[in-house]
Amino acid sequence: MTDSGPETNPPGTLDGTGKPVLEIDSLTKAFGGIQAIDGVSLTVNDGEILGIVGPNGAGKTVLINMVSGFYRPTSGSIRFNGQKIDGLPLHKVGRLGIARTFQNIRLFNRMTALENVLTAIKQHTTHPILAALAFAPSRQGIDEAMELLDLMGLTARANQGAGELPYGDARRLEIARALATKPKLLLLDEPAAGMNEQETGELIEDIRKVRNRLDAIALIEHDMTLIRALSDRIIAMNYGKIVAEGSSKEVLSHPEVVEAYLGTDEEEDG
Ligand SMILES: Nc1ncnc2c1ncn2[C@@H]1O[C@H](COP(=O)(O)OP(=O)(O)OP(=O)(O)O)[C@@H](O)[C@H]1O
Numbered sequence: 001m002t003d004s005g006p007e008t009n010p011p012g013t014l015d016g017t018g019k020p021v022l023e024i025d026s027l028t029k030a031f032g033g034i035q036a037i038d039g040v041s042l043t044v045n046d047g048e049i050l051g052i053v054g055p056n057g058a059g060k061t062v063l064i065n066m067v068s069g070f071y072r073p074t075s076g077s078i079r080f081n082g083q084k085i086d087g088l089p090l091h092k093v094g095r096l097g098i099a100r101t102f103q104n105i106r107l108f109n110r111m112t113a114l115e116n117v118l119t120a121i122k123q124h125t126t127h128p129i130l131a132a133l134a135f136a137p138s139r140q141g142i143d144e145a146m147e148l149l150d151l152m153g154l155t156a157r158a159n160q161g162a163g164e165l166p167y168g169d170a171r172r173l174e175i176a177r178a179l180a181t182k183p184k185l186l187l188l189d190e191p192a193a194g195m196n197e198q199e200t201g202e203l204i205e206d207i208r209k210v211r212n213r214l215d216a217i218a219l220i221e222h223d224m225t226l227i228r229a230l231s232d233r234i235i236a237m238n239y240g241k242i243v244a245e246g247s248s249k250e251v252l253s254h255p256e257v258v259e260a261y262l263g264t265d266e267e268e269d270g
């Protein structure tokens, strides 16, 4: 962006090297006639939380589905720490150090919160299906899982069924599961969706607590309080393209972004 005003983000504890962790170049994804991603290039740097905003259908989820190996790009490239990862299967991308949470929560509802984290720890070392079936957690595994539950404020929920958790706790459990694979890059797809103001405030603190365990975070969110509080830099998407990039102040007041969001929860930011 050209008219860069003063940096207004409170950029947390950026202590990474600033080197690119994720490099996306000229990425496209077509579904039949729909161009869901239309020439996206971006980088996420070491130490950074990159916020990704944009109206419904902008292509945010499709973008991270390609990064995490759920979808194969139609064209373009994705590099992670210099290694080409586009087209790699899900589990290989996971093993290289990329984890994600889902816009629609995906937990094993009939397992406890603790068991959900334990399966994620095991998934990292064995085949995902086998890990979910063969269930003999080690003391070390349990300690590790409890530590993650504690980090996300879920200690008291450890033995509760995941399917019975309040919404905010289920979302936090998803993050604990993602962290269990010890990722370098964490992709969060609308982690505050369905949360009230207080829960969102707590989630902001939780994400601040976990960021120093990671090299970088890419954060998709419609909640602008969370985006402003956490993002070191923001990218706005619309119709599969990047329409603005910069600090939260620059991007959230950009005419194309304001127009795309018109009628939603975004308000004037002086
Ligand atoms: N599997 C699929 N098959 C066909 N079209 C798809 C598929 N997944 C996504 N799309 C389309 O791609 C476009 C981008 O969708 P995407 O889910 O990435 O939007 P989004 O920015 O995440 O929106 P939201 O904020 O509502 O989650 C939409 O037009 C959507 O309908």
Ligand SMILES: [Mg+2]
Pocket: 060, 061, 062, 103, 189
């Ligand atoms: Mg989405």
